[in-house]
Amino acid sequence: MVVQIEGVTKRFGSRDVLHDIHMHIPEHSIFGFVGANGAGKTTLMKCMLGLLPLTGGAITIAGEKVTFGETKSNAHIGFLPDVPEFYPFYNARQYLELCAVVTDMPKKEWKQRIDELLELVGLADVTSLIRTYSRGMKQRLGIAQALLNRPKLLICDEPTSALDPAGRAQILSILQKAKAETTVFFSTHILSDAEQICDHVAMLHKGEIIFQEELAKLKQQFHDQFVYTFTVPAKEAMKQLASTQAKMHIEDDTLIVSLPNDRARLVFMRELTQRELIVQSIHPQTRMLEQVVLEVLG
């Protein structure tokens, strides 16, 4: 395990901001750390980086115990803050070269490493200065910088939150590729982003982990749920289908129907036809984490 978090509690004054957190993160995986603003995500990341003392519990990164104020365990970590800052008057390559100097990387290793990172983050052909970069480009350069010294763990704090859909998709794709060389700890409040790339997801709510699961297991659990829209409002369709055996509920004017086998699917189709309900669209349930939040928090 690259990360072992055992019973971590963090108190500010009389307030528990993190309560009895346990996490075990295997190598070469993407671990989604999801939670609303103020849930305590940044606090846990600061604890992992040794920037805050723990009130209780212990954190180990790549076998090294994290101690407040010491940086030994940080040698294994690359960190991407939510708003990375750079010297604006360099271009990406010059900036990474500066980082290589500052971190004492042997000169003969620079070029190849910087070439492969610029390729990974899609900045290999960009020669303009960082001050002209979009937010997405800055996040991508931030990932390259964080990965420069081949850390065992890459911690990303809300890397997609301020980006447009295209920028978000690029970051998600880069993190997915980065998993081949490191382990990614991906903090976000965007459930669909976590759902797209994570192997495991832990959900933090008011300082407590309310859910922690492998995404593959979650997919199995939800694989029989289908999302229907009709030419009539979902509420109306549900009323007409009141006598059906299928389990269903409404979400955002769609009808979510649980159809566990082919027989149930055929019966449901027949019932729709009998009631002359016209289906506008149907697709498998993908918003699993949203469902979990609704179930867990009611």
Ligand SMILES: Nc1ncnc2c1ncn2[C@@H]1O[C@H](COP(=O)(O)OP(=O)(O)OP(=O)(O)O)[C@@H](O)[C@H]1O
């Ligand atoms: N140094 C501090 N002293 C007192 N309270 C703090 C301190 N740092 C954070 N908090 C409180 O702890 C709670 C969790 O904050 P944290 O920044 O960890 O949340 P978050 O999940 O990262 O949210 P965001 O995405 O908004 O940063 C908040 O209520 C915050 O006000």
